[in-house]
Amino acid sequence: MFLRTRIRLSERLQFRVWHRHPRPSQALARHGHCAQVALQDNTPIARVDPRYLSYSIDISVVAGGFWWEGSSDIRKGLGTLRVPPLDLSPGKLDLFVQALGPAYLRVGGSEADKVHYFDAPEDEPHSLVLTRKMWDELHAFIQRNDLKFSFTIKYGLFKRSQHGDWNGSELEKLLQYSREHQYHIDVCELGNELNAYWAFHGLTSQPRARKLAVDYLTFRKTIAGFLPDAKIIGPGSAFWPKLGETIRPFSNITRRFLETSRELDSPIDIIDWHYYPFQSERSPIRTRKATLPRMLKPKALNDFSRYAQQMRLWRDEFFPDAEMWTGETGSAQCGGQAKISDRFASCFWFADQLGQGALCAQKVMIRQSLIGGEYGMIDRLTMKPRPDFWLSWCWKQLMGEEVYSCVTPSHMLRCYCHKTPEVQGKTLLLINLSGKPLKILDYGFGKKARSYSLTAKRLSGKKLYINGIKPRFQKGAVRLTDFDKKSMSDTLPPYSINFWCFE
Numbered sequence: 001m002f003l004r005t006r007i008r009l010s011e012r013l014q015f016r017v018w019h020r021h022p023r024p025s026q027a028l029a030r031h032g033h034c035a036q037v038a039l040q041d042n043t044p045i046a047r048v049d050p051r052y053l054s055y056s057i058d059i060s061v062v063a064g065g066f067w068w069e070g071s072s073d074i075r076k077g078l079g080t081l082r083v084p085p086l087d088l089s090p091g092k093l094d095l096f097v098q099a100l101g102p103a104y105l106r107v108g109g110s111e112a113d114k115v116h117y118f119d120a121p122e123d124e125p126h127s128l129v130l131t132r133k134m135w136d137e138l139h140a141f142i143q144r145n146d147l148k149f150s151f152t153i154k155y156g157l158f159k160r161s162q163h164g165d166w167n168g169s170e171l172e173k174l175l176q177y178s179r180e181h182q183y184h185i186d187v188c189e190l191g192n193e194l195n196a197y198w199a200f201h202g203l204t205s206q207p208r209a210r211k212l213a214v215d216y217l218t219f220r221k222t223i224a225g226f227l228p229d230a231k232i233i234g235p236g237s238a239f240w241p242k243l244g245e246t247i248r249p250f251s252n253i254t255r256r257f258l259e260t261s262r263e264l265d266s267p268i269d270i271i272d273w274h275y276y277p278f279q280s281e282r283s284p285i286r287t288r289k290a291t292l293p294r295m296l297k298p299k300a301l302n303d304f305s306r307y308a309q310q311m312r313l314w315r316d317e318f319f320p321d322a323e324m325w326t327g328e329t330g331s332a333q334c335g336g337q338a339k340i341s342d343r344f345a346s347c348f349w350f351a352d353q354l355g356q357g358a359l360c361a362q363k364v365m366i367r368q369s370l371i372g373g374e375y376g377m378i379d380r381l382t383m384k385p386r387p388d389f390w391l392s393w394c395w396k397q398l399m400g401e402e403v404y405s406c407v408t409p410s411h412m413l414r415c416y417c418h419k420t421p422e423v424q425g426k427t428l429l430l431i432n433l434s435g436k437p438l439k440i441l442d443y444g445f446g447k448k449a450r451s452y453s454l455t456a457k458r459l460s461g462k463k464l465y466i467n468g469i470k471p472r473f474q475k476g477a478v479r480l481t482d483f484d485k486k487s488m489s490d491t492l493p494p495y496s497i498n499f500w501c502f503e
Helices: 002-020 026-030 059-063 092-099 132-144 169-180 194-201 209-226 254-263 298-318 346-359 387-398
Strands: 034-039 053-056 104-107 148-153 187-190 231-239 270-275 323-329 362-367 402-404 413-419 426-432 438-443 448-455 496-502
Touching (some): 034 413, 034 426, 053 387, 059 132, 092 132, 092 387, 104 362, 132 148, 132 169, 169 209, 187 209, 209 254, 231 254, 231 323, 270 298, 298 323, 298 346, 346 362, 346 387, 346 413, 346 426, 387 448, 387 496, 426 438
Parallel strands (some): 034 438, 053 104, 053 362, 104 148, 148 187, 187 231, 231 270, 270 323, 323 362
Antiparallel strands (some): 402 413, 426 496
16 A cells, blocks of 8 residues: 555656656656656655664574574575674774764574573583673673663474463573673564574474463563563564465464563564565575575565555554554565675665655664675674675664655655754655666755765775765774765766755
8 A cells, every 4th residue: 555655646746857857858767878867755754763774683693603604505494504602892893883873782692592591401412501701791792882682582382382481581691690690681582583483393393373472461560570662573574575474374473472462561662573575595585586686676675564564454453552664674584695795785675674664654674784794784794894884884873763755756866864963954765776877866855965976886886986986994984074075966876875954
């Protein structure tokens, strides 16, 4: 409904704008080199959290589990190679995190349901363990970088007979230790992608919605005993492009889970879902394989709004006061796709999804991942920022909390508008998905004051340029003024992401 309404509004806007203002030359219009963008209303239609663009570090990377780099295969939802625990001591990673602040840090992922807290059981000597030292270092990292913390807590019930009897005894040990050391968890989640347990742990492991809601009630009470101010987030259901929640009614548990939670008087403070628009070659389910051409297809980008609106309808029906979050998202499932997820081409889906998410009432969008895998914004092995790190930095600098509605009739142009942070005026995000320059006629935004164009020499390029300049930290900082030297233009470069600031 949202997309159909947006199309209808675009069609009406096209008629009004083209008849109210002089037409561009027939040659430009005929060859598709000109596009119009108009602000629909000067009143914001939504507001995102100040930490809207947030990110995760997978528990496998934090604790040294099975991960994706170097792995060409998959085993029970995991990579096949074990990695050393991430070094979270003060250093270069702090610099990157502070550049993308403020933010939530989510620690979750597939091994969140297998990890043990502090000690390994005697019969599992090689299991993944989140040690006290790791927990201490993680909280030190969070505190010195002014992050808020979202933590996925182990569900771990892999037998159907156990569902409905979740026990928080192992968790209580971690929570008691955290209370003694004044460690805070802002957002708590039970289990990772519980509607996809069938894919990760076998068909008989898939929880039913009602049993899961009973376990969430126990979980809520356990958390409240130690962290009364923490918010409960769930159910973190995985959605696949084209398929949604996949197998009906076996794993389509989200609506029934929310309905039962309301019946049990077990409110969910944040309703979240997980979504990847593409799948890597590792993924056993490939409904939309990640390829270079598909990364820029408008049709491939539109599924996000369809599923976000479905989640919003369920939120409105069962917990209308709850926030909506995209609790995990990345370019391609199972670690990302090599030579695509780590290249300039991967900036386009993320820029567009950030814009869509704000319009679809998502308060927070958590990017998988900050570091680790081909989809990491920072290369874990070289500690160098990738192109979508710089896109994220630009978003943080230029796209504020207030969201406005803008439209364009152009098929290959995506447009989004937010208030510019800390100053009067608006920022217009323009994404040119075509390989041709695009002249823009803009209406209603004000006087154009600055512009920043993100480009690369090719879509598969490792280097991104902002106004033709390669971004880099100088004396520990990077500033917008480093890129203000480009002359103003009303034409978007081919395959580019552009931020236009208006006064």
